[in-house]
Amino acid sequence: xxxxxxxxxxxxxxxxxxxxxxxxxxxxxxxxxxxxxxxxxxxxxxxxxxxxxxxxxxxxxxxxxxxxxxxxxxxxxxxxxxxxxxxxxxxxxxxxxxxxxxxxxxxxxxxxxxxxxxxxxxxxxxxxxxxxxxxxxxxxxxxxxxxxxxxxxxxxxxxxxxxxxxxxxxxxxxxxxxxxxxxxxxxxxxxxxxxxxxxxxxxxxxxxxxxxxxxxxxxxxxxxxxxxxxxxxxxxxxxxxxxxxxxxxxxxxxxxxxxxxxxxxxxxxxxxxxxxxxxx
Amino acid sequence: xxxxxxxxxxxxxxxxxxxxxxxxxxxxxxxxxxxxxxxxxxxxxxxxxxxxxxxxxxxxxxxxxxxxxxxxxxxxxxxxxxxxxxxxxxxxxxxxxxxxxxxxxxxxxxxxxxxxxxxxxxxxxxxxxxxxxxxxxxxxxxxxxxxxxxxxxxxxxxxxxxxxxxxxxxxxxxxxxxxxxxxxxxxxxxxxxxxxxxxxxxxxxxxxxxxxxxxxxxxxxxxxxxxxxxxxxxxxxxxxxxxxxxxxxxxxxxxxxxxxxxxxxx
Numbered sequence: 167x168x169x170x171x172x173x174x175x176x177x178x179x180x181x182x183x184x185x186x187x188x189x190x191x192x193x194x195x196x197x198x199x200x201x202x203x204x205x206x207x208x209x210x211x212x213x214x215x216x217x218x219x220x221x222x223x224x225x226x227x228x229x230x231x232x233x234x235x236x237x238x239x240x241x242x243x244x245x246x247x248x249x250x251x252x253x254x255x256x257x258x259x260x261x262x263x264x265x266x267x268x269x270x271x272x273x274x275x276x277x278x279x280x281x282x283x284x285x286x287x288x289x290x291x292x293x294x295x296x297x298x299x300x301x302x303x304x305x306x307x308x309x310x311x312x313x314x315x316x317x318x319x320x321x322x323x324x325x326x327x328x329x330x331x332x333x334x335x336x337x338x339x340x341x342x343x344x345x346x347x348x349x350x351x352x353x354x355x356x357x358x359x360x361x362x363x364x365x366x367x368x369x370x371x372x373x374x375x376x377x378x379x380x381x382x383x384x385x386x387x388x389x390x391x392x393x394x395x396x397x398x399x400x401x402x403x404x405x406x407x408x409x410x411x412x413x414x415x416x417x418x419x420x421x422x423x424x425x426x427x428x429x430x431x432x433x434x435x436x437x438x439x440x441x442x443x444x445x446x
Numbered sequence: 447x448x449x450x451x452x453x454x455x456x457x458x459x460x461x462x463x464x465x466x467x468x469x470x471x472x473x474x475x476x477x478x479x480x481x482x483x484x485x486x487x488x489x490x491x492x493x494x495x496x497x498x499x500x501x502x503x504x505x506x507x508x509x510x511x512x513x514x515x516x517x518x519x520x521x522x523x524x525x526x527x528x529x530x531x532x533x534x535x536x537x538x539x540x541x542x543x544x545x546x547x548x549x550x551x552x553x554x555x556x557x558x559x560x561x562x563x564x565x566x567x568x569x570x571x572x573x574x575x576x577x578x579x580x581x582x583x584x585x586x587x588x589x590x591x592x593x594x595x596x597x598x599x600x601x602x603x604x605x606x607x608x609x610x611x612x613x614x615x616x617x618x619x620x621x622x623x624x625x626x627x628x629x630x631x632x633x634x635x636x637x638x639x640x641x642x643x644x645x646x647x648x649x650x651x652x653x654x655x656x657x658x659x660x661x662x663x664x665x666x667x668x669x670x671x672x673x674x675x676x677x678x679x680x681x682x683x684x685x686x687x688x689x690x691x692x693x694x695x696x697x698x699x700x701x702x703x704x705x706x707x708x709x710x711x712x
Contacts, residue, residue: 190589215621216593262592262619263538317535318484340592343618344535346483346647347688372593372621375691414623419650419691426710435695442704 177206178242180256180335180366181227185236188222188390196222198390199236206334209361210368211377211398214387215414220370221262223387224337228253255284258333262340262370264317264324273299273315273323274308281330298330301356318344325356336360338369342376354380374418378402378433388413403431447514448472448495448530448610448641454508455494464490466665468509472610472641477632479652479673480645482662483686488645489535489614491662495643496532496612497521513610528559531608535615537595540602541587548590548598549574549583555606573601576631577624592619600628604635611635613644617651629655653677653690661685 181204188197196219204210212220225231226238229250238245240256258280261267270276274295281294299305302322307315312323321344328336338357342350350373357380360367371377377384377398384401386394386409393409394401402410402421410417417425417433424432424441432438449472455465464487472478472495482488493499497518500507511518513529521529534540545551552573556566574580577597582590587598596619603611613632617625625648633655636642646652652659652673659676661669663685669676677690688694692711699706 192586192589194585194589216597216619216624217591221591263536265536265538316485316489340619344484344615344647346686348686349484372619372625374622411623414621416622416626420695423695423706423710427706435691435698438695439698439702439704442699442706443702 177208177364179203179239180206180241181368182239182242183223183226183236184239186223186226186233186238187235188219188226188231189234190222195390197226200390200392202385202392202395204335204366204368206366207361207364208366208383209357209381210366210383210385211381212368212370212385212387213372213374213377213415214393218387218413219390220387221339222390224259224339224368224370227335227337228257228259230259251283254280254331254333256333257335257337258328258331259337260325260328260339260341262343264320267324267327268312268320271311272308273304273310273312273326276312276323277326277330280327281332284331284333286330286332294330294332298326301329301359302326303352318346318349321345322349322352325353329356329360333365335366335368338367338371340371341369342371342373350376357381374402374416375420375434378418378420379436386410386413386415398433399431399437402433447474447512448643449512450495450509451512452509453494453511455490455499456506457490457499458504458506460505464665465494468494468662468665468667470495470660470667470670472643474609474639474641475636476657477636477642477644477655478658478660479656480643480660480662481647481649481652481682481685481687486662486685487665488662492532492612492614492643492645496530497526498532501526529608530610530612531603531606533600533603533611533613533616535618537592537599537619540599541595545587547583548579548585548587551587551598552602552605555602559606569605569607573605576604576634577601577627593621593624596620597624597628600631604631607635607638608640610641611643613642613646615646616644617646617648625651649677649682649688649690650692653692661687
């Protein structure tokens with residue numbers, strides 16, 4: 167199985183990992199021989215049990231972690247030869263915990279920080295900040311202190327900070343955590359808009375419904391290795407369930423219902439309704 | 447039993463009431479689910495129900511919070527902590543920072559309760575086995591993945607076996623299997639008589655474990671009803687909360703005149 171057919175996966179490779187291994191001090195082998203290629207414009211979800219190495223893998227893409235063994239290529243160039251500040255112009259990562267990221271006293275200042283580091287100034291900087299705040303629905307909170315926002319809006323603020331940087335690759339680590347239905351819909355719109363603009367979006371998520379509805383390609387990790395890599399219809403098909411269970415995952419509800427009704431792999435509710443409508 | 451009687455609450459330095467006339471009862475052995483849109487007051491209600499607000503957080507409380515009939519405001523913090531447990535949304539808030547290993551971190555609660563060593567060890571092992579995190583026993587609590595840290599935070603509270611337990615999105619960072627294990631563990635805890643309040647966005651999880659469901663919107667309780675009937679209420683959608691998958695899918699199919707075998711959505 168490889169990238170989704172018909173998806174925007176035919177661009178040049180933007181991220182390439184070859185035999186990537188990462189061993190933390192203390193001996194935990196978080197990434198254990200990963201070969202992975204992501205092409206420009208792809209929408210890729212990385213799923214897998216807690217501690218399966220998902221976050222450790224993506225932290226290599228902007229140099230926050232360096233390989234113990236193997237190679238990471240960003241835009242075809244060896245990441246080992248580039249500093250974090252350089253890599254961060256290509257790969258923007260929204261952390262799982264927004265409080266690791268947020269430090270400013272005003273939302274607007276917070277969002278501008280990364281964009282300024284990315285080289286934006288003056289009107290371009292203002293436009294990037296305004297656009298990012300609007301995309302996550304925080305225009306009204308621009309002058310608020312980030313810590314006056316609840317957890318769900320702090321997560322969206324952290325996302326805005328990454329969007330404003332305008333990086334070709336955007337990585338979202340558990341973006342839907344703490345979001346209500348409207349918040350999840352907003353994030354789905356952000357992903358769609360990024361993809362329309364030709365940017366590459368990678369997410370790490372435990373939200374199987376969000377993954378199946380929003381991403382073309384799904385990479386399944388377990389104990390530091392890639393176990394499956396394919397379309398959501400392939401990865402959530404009944405034949406793959408034993409592998410999913412081995413890494414503490416369960417297919418989306420729509421997949422389980424589709425399997426029970428023997429109508430094939432239906433990873434999304436709309437796919438299930440469509441196939442059932444076609445049959446009646 | 448934990449009871450809130452016409453509770454109002456505002457944070458220190460703010461004029462706005464975040465909770466408005468909240469009445470709520472947690473009966474022993476029952477799991478009550480708490481849902482609502484972002485910023486509706488779910489986390490605040492968790493802080494108030496656990497006694498952390500206003501005692502530790504500050505702010506102004508109106509009305510009364512009672513634990514087993516005693517007004518919380520009169521209880522010293524150490525006594526309150528033995529009666530009501532809380533699990534936070536962000537496990538980093540909870541970590542003690544003093545333990546060298548996950549085992550020590552989880553044992554800290556029972557030790558602070560003054561339990562004998564034998565029981566402390568037994569409870570710590572039980573909590574780890576329940577959430578299947580035995581393999582993390584010797585790991586440094588500071589070097590865990592987000593989901594592992596969350597499981598350790600929950601195990602730490604399970605080991606204390608509180609009579610009342612408030613959880614603010616306990617499974618936010620967990621893989622599906624981890625969420626299910628936490629659900630099973632909470633059901634088991636309720637089986638021993640503990641009263642639980644769980645704020646969660648995962649309605650599918652609540653659907654499988656709750657005895658009652660509460661919907662909060664803009665600081666007010668807009669629904670308080672028995673599960674599973676409560677999950678069918680139009681109040682959920684009006685408050686921006688989705689119904690569980692089984693109900694949503696059933697409605698989508700019914701709208702197209704499709705009938706499927708009974709039980710296929712369960």
